[in-house]
Amino acid sequence: MQTVTLNNGVEMPVLGFGVYQIPPEQTEQAVTDALAAGYRLLDTAAAYRNEEAVGRAIKSSGIAREDLFVTTKLWVQDPGEDNTKRAFDASLRRLGLDHLDLYLMHQPFGDVYSQWRAMQDLHREGRVKAIGVSNFHPDRLVDLVDHNEVTPAVNQIETHPFFQRTADQAIMRERGVQIESWGPFAEGRNNLFAHPLLSEVAGAHGRSVPQVVLRWLVQRGVVVIPKSVRPDRMAQNLDVFGFELTDDQMARIATLDTGGSLFFDHRDPAMVGRLGRLRVSD
């Protein structure tokens, strides 16, 4: 598997498996299938409520811990450094692991600075190999970078053909922050899987639309974590390294950018309020 080198030297696979919206009772099987297909990066979150099932699949896979790259995320609740460390401990316990590869602050809301200080401590103590953020727009990211010791290794943000984030990616690159896409297929919105332009490019390579989308992201230097509960799709989504899009195809896909979210804007006050009040654990 191709990797990217994060700003602290840690190697991260460029393609992994996301488990958002997989119900806990289906997650163990899905992760077992994904590991069998060859995925080694797993992306979960306390808010997905399926960390325990991810942990069971890791354990029963027999794959050596050092061959896996496990990411989970801190939810916005319970301010303060101690609570952040408690949330980290609880995630590790649910996953059945003694360290994480990547711990992300899930949202740019709440007591962000104390959360980041606690995450810096966890990193310093070697309990997590890299720390990062998610859903940070460039202004918030630069603020966090400029006023803290550790620069986030990763910013996981909505990135797909209809919201391409090229300007954001350039700012992140300047600051040494790796972009990671969530929702690489926009969860199928805007008819992505049957989109005429994407279908035409796919046809030219004898590939599928999802393969073209993942290839386009990887070719841009974006880490991807597609989700599927179907083993045939898991295998297909992993098989994107045997072809290359031309400059012309890259440029044509660039025209699909709408410059906005297909889900919600993390700057929308109503959403900031709603997510900030959401509790995912007691």
Ligand SMILES: NC(=O)c1ccc[n+]([C@@H]2O[C@H](COP(=O)([O-])OP(=O)(O)OC[C@H]3O[C@@H](n4cnc5c(N)ncnc54)[C@H](OP(=O)(O)O)[C@@H]3O)[C@@H](O)[C@H]2O)c1
């Ligand atoms: N940080 C954040 O705030 C945040 C937010 C959202 C997501 N994420 C992360 O990013 C990961 C990926 O994003 P996502 O799950 O929202 O959406 P996604 O990967 O863009 O899309 C998943 C959807 O595409 C379908 N699909 C997958 N492969 C396919 C294929 N080859 N052909 C046709 N359909 C296919 C899946 O259906 P089936 O399962 O039925 O195959 C599912 O409905 C998540 O799982 C999560 O780890 C993070």
